Amino acid sequence: MKTGVPLKDEIEEIDSVSEAADFLQRWPLERRGHVYRSALNACSAAIAAQISEADAMKVFTGFARVTGILVDEGNPAMAMDARSMQSRTPKQGRQMPK
Secondary structure (H helix, E strand, C coil): CEEECCCCCCEEECCCHHHHHHHHHCCCHHHCCHHHHHHHHHHHHHHCCCCCHHHHHHHHHHHHHHHCCEEECCCCCEEECCHHHHHCCCCCCCCCCC
16 A cells, blocks of 8 residues: 655655554644544554554555545555545545544
C-alpha cells in the first residue's frame, strides 16, 4: 500500500501495520476523527497481537478511502496522494468528527 506523507508531495509505500501506525501518528490533528481513531486502534491491536495484521490493514485502507487519500493504481498495491491529505474538506452540511 502506498500513502502520502503530510506536508510532502510524494507517495509513501505502507507495507506493514507498524508503518500504517507511524503514518497515522503524523496525520494532522485537526483531521483526527472517528475513522482515524478506528484505524489507529486497529493498528495498535494488531501490534499487540489482539487482531490480525490483515484485519488492521483493511481498517487502515478504509480510513484512507474515507479520507480521500487512497489512489487506486489498478493493481493490488494502493496509493494515497499526499496533496489531498490537507486539502480535503468535509462536504457542505457535514461536520467532521473530532
